[in-house]
Amino acid sequence: MSEQIQTQDEFLKGFDWENYENGIDTVDESQLKEFENLVDKTFISTNDEEVVDGVVVRITDRDAIVDINAKSEGVISLNEFRYNPNLKVGDKVEVLIDVREDKYGQLVLSHRKARTIKAWDRVIAAHDTGEIVNGFVKCRTKGGMIVDVFGIEAFLPGSQIDVKPIRDYDQYVNKTMEFKVVKINHEFKNVVVSHKALIEADIEIQKKEIIGQLQKGQVLEGVVKNITSYGVFIDLGGVDGLIHITDLSWSRINHPSEVLELDQKLNVVILDFDDEKTRIQLGLKQLFAHPWDALDTNLSVGDKVKGKVVVLADYGAFIEVAEGVEGLIHVSEMSWSTHLRSAQDFVKVGDVVDAVILTLDREERKMSLGIKQLTPDPWTDITSKYPVGSKHVGVVRNFTNFGVFVELEEGIDGLIYISDLSWTKKIKHPSEFVNVGDKLDVVVLELDVEGRKLSLGHKQTTANPWDKYEEAFAVGTIHTGEISEIVDKGATVEFGDDIVAFIPTRHLEKEDGKKLKKGESAEFKVIEFNKEFKRVVASHTAIFRQEEEKNVKAAETSTSSSSQAERTTLGDIDALAELKERMEKGEK
Secondary structure, three states: OHHHHHHHHHHHHHOOHHHHHHOOOOOOHHHHHHHHHHHHHHOOOOOOOOEEEEEEEEEOOOEEEEEOOOOOOEEEEHHHHOOOOOOOOOOEEEEEEEEOOOOOOOEEEEHHHHHHHHHHHHHHHHHHHOOEEEEEEEEEEOOEEEEEEOOEEEEEEHHHOOOOOOOOHHHHOOOEEEEEEEEEEOOOOEEEEEOHHHHHHHHHHHHHHHHHHOOOOOEEEEEEEEEOOOEEEEEOOOOEEEEEHHHOOOOOOOOHHHOOOOOOEEEEEEEEEOOOOOOEEEEOHHHOOOHHHHOOOOOOOOOEEEEEEEEEEOOEEEEEEEOOEEEEEEHHHOOOOOOOOOHHHOOOOOOEEEEEEEEEEOOOOEEEEEOHHHOOOOOOOHHHHOOOOOEEEEEEEEEOOOEEEEEEEOOEEEEEEHHHOOOOOOOOOHHHOOOOOOEEEEEEEEEEOOOOEEEEEOHHHOOOOHHHHHHHOOOOOEEEEEEEEEEOOEEEEEEOOOEEEEEEHHHOEOOOOOEOOOOOEEEEEEEEEEOOOOEEEEEOHHHHHHHHHHHHHHHHHHHHHHHHHHHHHHHHHHHHHHHHHHHHHHHO
């Protein structure tokens, strides 16, 4: 019974319930453990977020099936391989497990994320080690370019593309170039690369070699790197030099672009440099002979030349008579006229003019020219054209406080003193009488040929009205007028257009004792007339005082007669008394 029971226990213990229920043989425990160890070593855990290598085993219309040695194959959208249109079965790719199982039980992988993680590792390593990396220039952006480096979009500043200024950024788009990673911002995931840094490294070596060999007067080949208003920068192979605008050409130029253009190759001569040889002064015109040395040896004073106006100033104009050879025409040599004018009144920049050489100094390389010498000097026959007493019509050109300058013809000016403008008007300034540009009748009063001076008069073109006024306004004549102005110490009265009489204050008194006011009309008696000084003085008070004087004289005459009669009567009395006295003595 016990054996039977034991056998039953053994049977139950050894009975395979799994096989009984599922029809599957159980695996030996040791074998199962060995199998699990093998799986752990062979298959990748899908729980870790790490980048692993996979192999493309199949490509569908939408996805790539990748074997990563996991318990199942993974799926990656073909969109993540746009950068690699040649993807094929068997290619190794880096992947990151994105989703362990989707709704279809598939393992979802990401090549883009894996590539980004790996790219950042590579970029950081390149930045730390200074490694040179390849990048694909995708497009332009504000301030520079966008470059694909290991799948990361990096920024390439415009200043870091090349050592020379970039004028056409588009020429770099869609090109693969070498770069150095110069800056990484981990917080914002920004990467900055430079192509210029690679060039500078090579240039630095060349630069040291060039600087070590620099000598004044040395001729080097260079390339125009930059053009400014003041000069041109030349790349001498890693070393920059400057050609100042004055050292570009023997001829006068307004801007360096008239002589050179960007990227132009040319020979230059070293003029000077500082102790460190960092500031190099170059010359271009010094490679050619000075134009003055090639100037015609037969050219001399008095010869006629033709040239172009290159510079204009108030005092004159510079004329280029040959390339690099200039002469100055002073404004005083542009016209025979003596009144002040500006050179702009005669020529403008770009004009081609004829001139006469006045002075020529080949050693100092100076030349003065004249234009007026091409026409006869108007003063040559001045005495026959403008004799004293002759009448002419001139144009008012200028004013001074003391007179008016009148031009009779080009080069012939005369002065009318303010006192010779009018016979009658008292003029404080010529502008009260005429305007610049007015035509004016004149008479030649004086002529100084040697001094080239003409004295003119305007009032002399008409008769002196004071000759007839001398009789009409003689002392004692009476005229009616209106007080026009109250002035210091009196008032003025206008008798017609020419005669303005002065009335002293005490002669303004009326018969009633009051004084005449502005605008009042009254009779006035001339008490002074001076033709030489054109002075007329009159009095209103003298009018009624003249009547008083008559009455006074009449009264005086009457009184005189009465006194005479009185004196006769008294005399008779005295005579009679005397006669009586004599008679009495005779009787005795």
